[in-house]
Structure formats: C-alpha cells, structure tokens
Amino acid sequence: MTDNASPLLDRCPETLPAAAYRDPDWYAREERAIWRRNWVHVGRLNDLPPGTMRRVEAGGQNVVLCRDGGGRVTAFHNTCRHRGAELCSVAEKPLGRLITCPYHNWAYDTSGRLVSTAFATPTPDFVKADNGLFPVHLRDWNGFLFLCLADTPPALRPDLGLEALDAWPMDRLKTGHRLVKELDCNWKIFWENYNECLHCPGIHPELCDMVPIYRQGVMAANEAPGWSKATPSAPVLKEGARTWTMSGAPCGPEFPDLTAEQRANGFNFVTLYPSMFVVAHVDYVRAVTVTPLGPERTRLTAEWLFSEETLSQPGFDAAEVARFATIVLEQDGAACEMNQRGLKSERYGGGRLMPQEFDILRFHDWVRAQMDAS
Template identity: 75%
Template sequence: MTEHQTSPLLDHCPETLPSEAYLDANWFAEEERRIWRRNWIYAGRLNDLPPGTMRRIAVAGQNLILCRDAGGRVTAFHNTCRHRGAELCAEAERPLGRLITCPYHAWAYDTSGRLISTAYGTPTRDFDKADHGLFRVHVRDWNGFLYICLADTPPALAPDLGLQALDNWPMRELVTGHRLETEVACNWKIFWENYNECLH
C-alpha cells in the first residue's frame, strides 16, 4: 500500500466547506438571510423592461414585482396586496397601466405603491390609506443594470462593481443580444465555484 502524498503547495489552503453547506436546508435559509436579503442582487437590464411593464421576480425566496411606469421610472414591491395578501401579478410579465390593481378585490395602488382605491370595500372611519401602501423594495439603476436589495437599509451599491475597470465601456447603451435561462438542480455554490474555477 502506498502512502498518499500531499503537495507542500497546498499547505496554505483552508479546508473546503462541509457537505452541509451544499445540502442542508437550514444552511441555505441562513445564506438567504445573511447574503441574499442583505445585498444588491441583479434583477435585469433596464432596456428589457419597457415602460408600462410589470415583471414578477423572485429574490431570496421573496415574490416581488418590478415595475416601470409610462414615464420610465422603476420601482419594486413585494408581490402582495395589503388587503388579503393576494398576488398582484401572477404572470411572468404583464402591461402596467397607471395603477397596480389586485385581481382579488380590486384594491388599486399607484406606481409609487400608495393605496389609491379600496374599490367596492367601505373601510372603517379610522382607516387611513397612507398606512396600507405596498411594501417597497430598494431598486437601483446602475448604467442600465437593475439591482434589488431587500434590506431595510441597503449597503452602498457602487464599491462592489469595480467601476474603474468599466470606464471605457458604454454600459448604458448595451442591449441584450441573447438570453439563456437554465434551471440547474444544485446548490448555488456548486454553480458559482465551477464558474469561478480558472480551469473552466
């Protein structure tokens, strides 16, 4: 039997993550809480969200809507009506008019998330529409790239993007040439590690 030899070049390398980091549901839930809900997450290109469009997206297990009004302003909200919790947008994408109207009881919100109408319902005398707006989500447009952050107080966006390396690129003028979406049955770290490995 031969003895396994290890390279002295690897002495400085830390141990890999335990298998639970890739398989355990509780570990993943903690990553969602500590990573995906605290940081800016890419949500798409501005030119792929035409004015007058509402798009449903998911970030860190949260069902959200990304809205671009007729004037081009982008907002994001939790995809939940404040009345009975119905989903405001069940489709992947749909036209957005002046109002975001719930399909259940027709509560209507403007594109800033303010409650405008309770439709047929007659609220109590102490009901204040200002207290029942949609739950906003932070959204930023960086050179035509849209980012969303679920944190109450989001971190700064720019420092993580390596702006100086992109100074000579016309980032805002870029358009999507092709999109490929694939679902891979793996933990996000498997895909990320493979992508970042220099051999690939």
C-alpha cells in the same frame, strides 16, 4: 502568500462543510443572511419596456417590478395590503397609471400609495396612508437592475469598483441573445468553479486554446510555477484572437473608448456577489446571473449585450457569437453537477483548498462573514 506579487496561498485551508451544499436548514439561513440582505440582479432596464409590470424573485420573495409610462421604475413585494393577494400573477403584464389587485380591485399608484379600496367602505380607523405597498430597494447600475430586500441596503460593491465598466457604453447596449440553464447543484458550487482554473485543462479544451495560460491550471501568469516579477508578459489570448468568439475575431465594431490595457486583456471580469458577474470584451458584453432555486438547484441566466451598430449588421447572428461562451458555460455546468453528486457521499464532510484556489477562500470567507453578521 508565496510571493509579494503572487496571490497563491501559503497553506491549504479547509473548505466549507458538506452540509453547506445540501442541507435545507443551511440553505434557509443563507437565504435570509445573504440573498435578502444583498443586492440581487433581476434584469436589464432596456428589457423592461415602459408601461410594464413584471414578477421576479429575490431572496425567495415574490417581488413586482413596475416601469410606468414615463420610464420610472419601482419595486414592491407582490402582495396587496388588503388580504395579501398577488398583485401580479403572471410573468409580465401591461401597467397603466395604477397597480390594481385582481382580487378585490384595491388600487395603488406606481409609487405604492393606496388610492382606492374599490367596493370596500373603510371605517374612520382605517388610514389610507398607512396601507401603501411594501417597497423594495432598487438600483440601476450600468443598465442592470438590482433589488435589495434589507430595510437598510448595503452599498453596491462590484469587486473592481462602480466605475469598472465606464469605458463601455453599457446603458446603450441591447440584449441580443439569452441562455437560461438550470443546474443540479448548489449556487456556491457554481461560484467556486468560477473562482479557479485548476479544472480548465481537463474541462475546457476550447477555452485553453483561446487563453493559453489556462492550460497550466491557473488564471493569470503570476500564479504559474516559476513565475517571478522578471518574467516577461505574454498576450492573454492566442495569437490573432481579439475576443471570445469561435474564430477569435470581433463580431462587430470595437468599442472606441477602451484603454490599451482593457483591449489587451481580451476579457474583463467584474463580479458582484452573490448574484452576478459581467465579462466585458472589445466588441460585446456578457452578463451571467446566478439564482438559487433550492439547496441543490441553481438557475443561470446568461445575456449577450451588443451595440445597435453591431446588431444591425446584415446577417448578424448573435447566437453564433454566443456559441464559444455557451460551450464553456455548458462544460462548467456539467462539472458543477458532477461536484454536487460527489459531495453527497456520507464519507465526505469537507475538503482542503489548494494554493491556486485563493479566490475560493475569499468567497468562503465572504459567505462566512455574511452568515456570522446575521
């Protein structure tokens, strides 16, 4: 490092090889080593009403989320133990007391226990207790639902800790706006773009106006040229701005329990590799989910979460609140697709990271460690 308090690299390490972004075999290895061994975000609890069954995908696997009438949520591989038919063949459908296979009517309770083989007449060698649904590990963190396909799931580890969002009333926030966008790029390219701001001056004029330090191509003051511990701190957002809206004004009441530092930050990022990051503001929270669709295809799902008090304001327009971050996300998406097209060149085998790309190096090291562990 160049300074005890500066994160800048003191070298220019190599990037991942180009094959990591386009090779089907590499992608298949990642799916097994990363996406089926880690916690993957699949949606908000309050967007899954009681009495609902929903089909989702995690790590390339077909999974069904079940929330019974009492509000309990379970998850299973979307396959009947009889001959493997899908239990849920639509995006979402009502769920009663039982999960019933539409093919031969085998039925399971919402804990996955087989309770009926319908018209089939098993012989004594068939043991019902051995033929329940295949469970998938599920965890609720701040109202976000995560699945893990591993037999023994790892701990859920947001980069700032499980308590990072404790000052926000996360469990009570409701989804007010959603944006789904598919990008022609590898999922790691999106995370790399997320982890640096060298691109900000050329790609994000609106964001650089809102966050003045970004005009220097850095994410924080301690990365800027000439910075020292004696450099006086400056406001994160431009003068008069409190949050990420087009005007910088809060869209509703500010959350009351935030610390002075959390308010002064203007935005508070929390990252959960490989599938999600959260941005908590003084007046709303935004969550972005990353879903790989193939070696060169990625889906982004951005959700804006608000308090009931904010949503119930006369004339409240969640889409207008989302407009600022949507502009930034659209710009990032175009940059990621540009990156993907360029690295297809037969001459490009890999690159070198710059000192300001320390978080990309950490991400690459995380990917390498995950792949090696498998």
